[in-house]
Amino acid sequence: MTRTVQFIFACFLFSALLSSCGSKDKSDNGNSLLQVARGDAAEIILVMDSAQWNGPLGTEMRRTFELVIPGLNREEPLFDLKQVAPKSLNGVLKSAKNMIFVTTLNNNTRAGKIMKGYYTAESLSKINEDPNLFYFTRKDNYARGQEILYLFGKDDESLIRKLRENGDILRQYFEDVENKRLQADLFKIQEKDLADVLYDRHNFKLKIPYGYELAQDKGNFVWLRALDLEVDKTIFVYYEPYTNQDVFKDITALRSRITEKYLRDIEKDNIYITYQDVLPFITKNINFKGSYAVETRGLWKTSDSTNGGPFISYTFVDEVLNRLYYIEGYVYAPSKDRKRDYINEFQAILQSFQPAQSAAPAAGR
Structure with a gap:
C-alpha cells in the first residue's frame, strides 16, 4: 500500500x-x-x-x-x-x-x-x-x-x-x-444564462458566481469581470489549436502574448495587462480534470505600472478538440491588505472549468 x-x-x-x-x-x-x-x-x-x-x-x-x-x-x-x-x-x-x-x-x-x-x-x-x-x-x-x-x-x-x-x-x-x-x-447563486452562452459559443463549461458579467467575447477569448467600489475581479479563458508541448516550457511568453492582444484599456489602447518581473512566475505541474496541467501564480500590472495585483492560472490541453487552454483569474484591490481569499476564490471558480471531453449542457437546458 x-x-x-x-x-x-x-x-x-x-x-x-x-x-x-x-x-x-x-x-x-x-x-x-x-x-x-x-x-x-x-x-x-x-x-x-x-x-x-x-x-x-x-x-x-x-x-x-x-x-x-x-x-x-x-x-x-x-x-x-x-x-x-x-x-x-x-x-x-x-x-x-x-x-x-x-x-x-x-x-x-x-x-x-x-x-x-x-x-x-x-x-x-x-x-x-x-x-x-x-x-x-x-x-x-x-x-x-x-x-x-x-x-x-x-x-x-x-x-x-x-x-x-x-x-x-x-x-x-x-x-x-x-x-x-x-x-x-x-455557487449558491450562479450566472447560469451566461454560462449557457459560453457553452453554446465555445463548447466548455464554467460555473460563474453571481455578479460576473461578460466584458468581452472575441472568438477564442472570453473576458468576465465582477466590479464593485473596492475590488475588480477578472476571469478570462483563452484557447488556440494545440501544436506541441513546447508551449508549457514558457508560460510567461504565452500569457504575455494573450494579455497584450486582448487585455487592453478600452479608452487607452496603448495600455495593456502585462506582468511584474520582480517576481518570477511560480509554476507547478498538477492534474487538472484528469489531464496534465501547469498551475501558475504571479503578479500582474498594467503596462504603465499604475495598477497591479496577483493572479492564478491553469494551462492544459483539451485532447478532444485539440485545444490549448489558458484560464486565469486576477484581482485589483488596492484598498485590501490581504489578497489570499481572492486567489482562493479564483482557484475554486477555475477548477469548475470543464473542457469538451467532460462538459455537459447546463442544468435545465
Whole structure:
C-alpha cells in the first residue's frame, strides 16, 4: 500500500477509539441538533499546551500550516492558526469550522493530561505501540460543517518528524475542505444564462458566481469581470489549436502574448495587462480534470505600472478538440491588505472549468 493509503486505513481503525468526551450522537437527529460551525475562511483553532506551542513543536506547527502562499504582493499564510490552551477551550471555540488537537503521551502537565483525556486507554496504548499512527480526522464533532484533525505522538520529537515528513498531506486535507466550502458558498447563486452562452459559443463549461458579467467575447477569448467600489475581479479563458508541448516550457511568453492582444484599456489602447518581473512566475505541474496541467501564480500590472495585483492560472490541453487552454483569474484591490481569499476564490471558480471531453449542457437546458 502507498503511504497515504496506509495512513487512511490506520486512521479509520483508530477513529473508533476516540474518547466520547464532548462528542454527540451522530445520527441524523443528533447531528441536526448541533450548532452550525463558524469561523473565518482559512482559520484553524489549534488546541495544544501553550508550553509546546512556544517550543519546537509549535514552531513546526506554524511551519506546516502557516506556509507562505506564493505569488502574492506580500507574505500571507496559507492558514491562520489561533492557538488555544486546553483549559480555555469553551463552547464558542468548539464551534469552529476547522480545529486541530495536538497531544503527546509524555506530556504530564495539567494541559497534557487534559489533551490525553480526549482518547480512550486503548487508543493511547495504540499510539504508544505504533509509530506510524500519528493522525486521524473527524467531522461534525461539536458543530455541523466542522472538520477536526487530531495529531498525536509519543513525544514532541517524534511528532515533529511526522509533521516534516507529511506536511503536504496535512495541508492538503484542510485545503480540500476549504475549497469545498468556498465552492458551496460561491455557487449558491450562479450566472447560469451566461454560462449557457459560453457553452453554446465555445463548447466548455464554467460555473460563474453571481455578479460576473461578460466584458468581452472575441472568438477564442472570453473576458468576465465582477466590479464593485473596492475590488475588480477578472476571469478570462483563452484557447488556440494545440501544436506541441513546447508551449508549457514558457508560460510567461504565452500569457504575455494573450494579455497584450486582448487585455487592453478600452479608452487607452496603448495600455495593456502585462506582468511584474520582480517576481518570477511560480509554476507547478498538477492534474487538472484528469489531464496534465501547469498551475501558475504571479503578479500582474498594467503596462504603465499604475495598477497591479496577483493572479492564478491553469494551462492544459483539451485532447478532444485539440485545444490549448489558458484560464486565469486576477484581482485589483488596492484598498485590501490581504489578497489570499481572492486567489482562493479564483482557484475554486477555475477548477469548475470543464473542457469538451467532460462538459455537459447546463442544468435545465
